[in-house]
Amino acid sequence: xxxxxxxxxxxxxxxxxxxxxxxxxxxxxxxxxxxxxxxxxxxxxxxxxxxxxxxxxxxxxxxxxxxxxxxxxxxxxxxxxxxxxxxxxxxxxxxxxxxxxxxxxxxxxxxxxxxxxxxxxxxxxxxxxxxxxxxxxxxxxxxxxxxxxxxxxxxxxxxxxxxxxxxxxxxxxxxxxxxxxxxxxxxxxxxxxxxxxxxxxxxxxxxxxxxxxxxxxxxxxxxxxxxxxxxxxxxxxxxxxxxxxxxxxxxxxxxxxxxxxxxxxxxxxxxxxxxxxxxxxxxxxxxxxxxxxxxxxxxxxxxxxxxxxxxxxxxxxxxxxxxxxxxxxxxxxxxxxxxxx
Ligand code: PHE
Numbered sequence: 001x002x003x004x005x006x007x008x009x010x011x012x013x014x015x016x017x018x019x020x021x022x023x024x025x026x027x028x029x030x031x032x033x034x035x036x037x038x039x040x041x042x043x044x045x046x047x048x049x050x051x052x053x054x055x056x057x058x059x060x061x062x063x064x065x066x067x068x069x070x071x072x073x074x075x076x077x078x079x080x081x082x083x084x085x086x087x088x089x090x091x092x093x094x095x096x097x098x099x100x101x102x103x104x105x106x107x108x109x110x111x112x113x114x115x116x117x118x119x120x121x122x123x124x125x126x127x128x129x130x131x132x133x134x135x136x137x138x139x140x141x142x143x144x145x146x147x148x149x150x151x152x153x154x155x156x157x158x159x160x161x162x163x164x165x166x167x168x169x170x171x172x173x174x175x176x177x178x179x180x181x182x183x184x185x186x187x188x189x190x191x192x193x194x195x196x197x198x199x200x201x202x203x204x205x206x207x208x209x210x211x212x213x214x215x216x217x218x219x220x221x222x223x224x225x226x227x228x229x230x231x232x233x234x235x236x237x238x239x240x241x242x243x244x245x246x247x248x249x250x251x252x253x254x255x256x257x258x259x260x261x262x263x264x265x266x267x268x269x270x271x272x273x274x275x276x277x278x279x280x281x282x283x284x285x286x287x288x289x290x291x292x293x294x295x296x297x298x299x300x301x302x303x304x305x306x307x308x309x310x311x312x313x314x315x316x317x318x319x320x321x322x323x324x325x326x327x328x329x330x331x332x333x334x335x336x337x338x339x340x341x
Pocket of ligand 1: 183184185186264267285286287288309310311312
């Protein structure tokens with residue numbers, strides 16, 4: 001407190017205070033009007049802070065006067081000079097065009113890219129679109145009817161084990177029946193057939209969920225593309241043709257497709273589909289002729305219509321094409337990984 005009072009009474013400290021305040025005010029002035037107000041406050045001839053400082057002169061001891069006078073003049077000159085510079089700058093502002101140095105080198109800004117899986121999905125849709133399949137959507141939270149019953153998966157089937165599925169306990173209470181995150185996109189087949197009369201030719205792409213142990217080739221969430229074709233005389237030969245054409249369109253003419261006998265409750269006969277690529281057989285999904293029990297479940301007459309269905313793993317294709325060795329890369333979203341695609 002006393003130090004501050006002393007400073008107030010010390011004429012040399014007053015000089016310093018004046019200089020600091022004046023220079024700060026000049027720097028902050030942002031218009032011709034404000035710089036004029038600063039000029040009047042700090043350099044005004046009749047009154048103002050400079051006059052107050054001059055008045056201190058009379059209170060000084062004789063021997064202090066020369067030093068005070070010298071400092072006073074220096075500070076006045078400095079403040080006047082800065083003020084004039086600022087006045088000049090504010091009265092002739094540079095135009096936006098002058099402010100840009102067009103000779104400076106440009107900096108490229110990356111516009112960003114779509115996720116590699118999104119790119120793969122877009123390409124898949126494009127290919128099957130050329131075969132006449134239209135794209136439909138289905139919900140990721142499903143009831144047991146669409147995920148199991150209608151797909152001919154009975155109550156006792158191990159695929160319904162709660163340990164093999166993500167059942168949603170809270171949602172069950174509010175909806176009145178068990179619901180789960182869909183474990184396959186085959187659910188969409190049922191939803192479409194329930195709403196549509198044949199003929200049908202659709203694909204549906206989306207996420208599916210299984211509580212698998214996560215490793216380089218397994219994730220508890222991944223993507224499938226489901227295909228369904230229903231008409232009066234759909235055959236296994238057509239299924240094979242469509243999948244072979246799809247494989248060639250995505251991977252090139254040299255690719256070979258192999259069908260291995262398998263079992264799915266909703267197709268009969270059922271096959272597993274492999275592709276020969278770079279000398280290795282790669283399992284890409286399941287397929288088969290739609291089981292008559294499924295056609296009946298959605299109200300179709302199995303005597304009138306037949307159909308095929310397939311389910312392909314999207315990550316598999318993308319990993320193979322880009323030599324990605326770990327499925328977890330897709331979901332970590334490390335920008336260094338994503339930038340490569
Ligand atoms: N839904 C099966 C799976 O997820 C794949 C499949 C789809 C099989 C359609 C046959 C017909 O493994």
